[in-house]
Amino acid sequence: MKVDFGRMMTAMVTPFDHNQHIDWEQTEKLVDFLIEEQRNDCLVVCGTTGESPTLSDDEMMELFRKTVQFANGRCKIIAGTGSNNTFHAMKMTKEAEKTGVDGVLLVAPYYSRPNQQGLYEHFKTIAESTNLPIMIYNIPKRSGVTIEAETIIQLSEISNIVATKEAHNDLDLISQVIAKTDDDFKVYSGDDGLTLPMLSIGAYGVVSVAGHIIGKEIKAMLSAYVNGEIKKATQLHHKCHAIFTGLFLCPSPSLTKYALGLLDMDVGGMRLPITEASDDAKQIIKDLIEKK
Numbered sequence: 015m016k017v018d019f020g021r022m023m024t025a026m027v028t029p030f031d032h033n034q035h036i037d038w039e040q041t042e043k044l045v046d047f048l049i050e051e052q053r054n055d056c057l058v059v060c061g062t063t064g065e066s067p068t069l070s071d072d073e074m075m076e077l078f079r080k081t082v083q084f085a086n087g088r089c090k091i092i093a094g095t096g097s098n099n100t101f102h103a104m105k106m107t108k109e110a111e112k113t114g115v116d117g118v119l120l121v122a123p124y125y126s127r128p129n130q131q132g133l134y135e136h137f138k139t140i141a142e143s144t145n146l147p148i149m150i151y152n153i154p155k156r157s158g159v160t161i162e163a164e165t166i167i168q169l170s171e172i173s174n175i176v177a178t179k180e181a182h183n184d185l186d187l188i189s190q191v192i193a194k195t196d197d198d199f200k201v202y203s204g205d206d207g208l209t210l211p212m213l214s215i216g217a218y219g220v221v222s223v224a225g226h227i228i229g230k231e232i233k234a235m236l237s238a239y240v241n242g243e244i245k246k247a248t249q250l251h252h253k254c255h256a257i258f259t260g261l262f263l264c265p266s267p268s269l270t271k272y273a274l275g276l277l278d279m280d281v282g283g284m285r286l287p288i289t290e291a292s293d294d295a296k297q298i299i300k301d302l303i304e305k306k
Contacts, residue, residue: 015147015173015174015176015198016176016198017117017147017176017177017198017200018200019055019056019090019092019116019117019149019177019200019219020054020055020056020089020090020219021055021218021219021220021233021236021240022053022054022055022056022219022220022222022225022229022232022233022236023054023055023056023057023058023090023092023202023219023220023221023222023225024048024052024054024056024057024058024221024222024223024225024226024229025057025058025061025062025063025064025221025222025223026044026045026048026057026058026059026061026063026064026081026226027044027063027064027065027226027267027270027271027274027281028041028060028064028065028069028077028281029041029044029280029281029282030281030282030283030284030285031282032282034282034283034285036073036076036077037281037282038080040279040280040281040282041077041080041081041084042080042084043279044274044279044281045057045081045084045085046084047277047279048089048225048226048229049085049088049089050088051229051230052225052226052227052228052229052230052233053229053230053233054089054225054229054233055089055090055219056089056090056091056092056116057081057085057089057090057091057092058092058094058119058221059077059078059081059091059092059093059094059115060074060077060078060093060094060095061094061119061221062094062121062156062266063223063266063267063270064077064094064267065267065284065285065288066094068285068286071106071109074093074094074095074106075109075110075113078091078093078110078113078114078115079113079114082113082114082115090116090117091114091115091116092115092116092117092118092119092149093107093110093113093115093117093118093119094118094119094121095107095110095118095119095120096118096119096120096121096122096123096151097121097123098123098124098125098126099123100123100135100136100139100140103120103136103140104139104140104143104144107120107140107143107144107146108143108144110146111144111145111146115146116146116147117146117147117148117149117176118144118146118147118148118149119148119149119150119151119179119221120137120140120148120149120150120151121151121153121156121157122150122151122152122153122154122157122159122160122161123136123157123159124156124157124158124159125157125158126159127158127159128159130161130162130164130165133159133161133165134165134168134169137150137169137172137175138169138172141172141174141175144174145174146174147174147175147176147177148174148175148176148177149176149177149178149179149202150166150169150175150177150178150179151178151179151181151204152166152178152179152180152181152182152204153179153181153182153204154182155181155182156181160182160184160187161178162187163187163188163190163191163194164190166178166191166195167190167191167194167195170191170195170196170199175199176198176199176200177199177200177201177202177218178191178199178200178201178202179202179203179204179221180201180202180203180204180212180217181203181204181205182204182205183205183208185211185212185215188201188212188215188217189215189216192215192216192217193216200218200219201216201217201218202217202218202219202220202221203217203219203220203221204220204221206220206222206223206224206225206232206254206258207255207258207259209222209232209235209236209251210235210239210247210248210251213236213239213247214239219236220232220236223261223262223266223267223270224254224257224258224261226270226273226274227257227261227270227273227274227277227303227306228254228257228306231250231253231254231306232250232254234250235247235250235251235254238250256302257299257302257303257306260295260298260299260302261273261299263291263292263295263298263299264291264292264295265288265289266288267284267288268284268288268289268290268291269291269295269296269299271283271284272291272296272299273299273303276299276300276303277303
């Protein structure tokens with residue numbers, strides 16, 4: 015299965031109203047903003063940045079349906095359907111397939127901490143239940159388990175497992191994956207600050223958080239690198255780096271939502287257990303956005 019989700023994608027926040035219900039009007043505005051203003055090739059819906067642990071299954075399905083509707087073919091939509099419950103993830107993936115999404119993101123089973131055989135069987139079982147292309151998501155810090163290089167390489171041989179999002183700094187693992195998988199299998203950075211280093215060893219693109227705020231600049235960095243303009247790509251990386259790190263001074267997505275508000279994109283607050291960002295952190299982000 016040859017699939018190209020594009021190089022620049024953002025893991026989209028979920029807009030809430032004052033009653034902490036999903037704000038569909040603002041969701042439509044946000045989708046337009048991320049496509050037309052921030053130039054994203056693809057949006058990931060109901061990832062961690064979208065506060066997926068706080069969303070019900072019904073809310074997630076409605077988000078998938080409406081985001082596909084709002085995007086209207088202007089970019090790809092990937093649905094976050096992962097879980098540490100294999101059969102729940104399989105059920106969610108099957109339901110997501112009916113909404114018209116272009117693919118699914120499956121996070122490593124968090125908290126359960128399975129061994130590598132368990133990880134392989136988890137992803138394989140879900141892959142066999144759907145025709146959708148799958149991006150696996152390796153984020154050891156949040157999931158408590160690492161999908162090792164050999165496991166990712168083995169998973170890449172399953173026809174509809176087409177990409178991986180690597181959110182860690184183990185460049186040896188990533189190098190092994192890139193070297194030992196087919197060219198059609200895409201590796202994405204899951205950490206904005208590591209995108210350029212990962213490109214240098216063969217990664218394809220990024221699943222970004224900062225893409226909400228500086229998507230155009232990140233896309234320019236990606237394009238510059240691909241076109242061989244290494245110095246320009248490096249300059250753009252350094253220009254963006256303070257925002258890459260600043261957005262995580264408080265638990266995500268509190269500062270991303272605050273930053274969007276500064277750009278006249280009101281996406282509301284967070285559902286517990288995420289709380290409002292500190293005043294000091296807000297000031298740092300405000301200063302960075304004013305300088306960008």
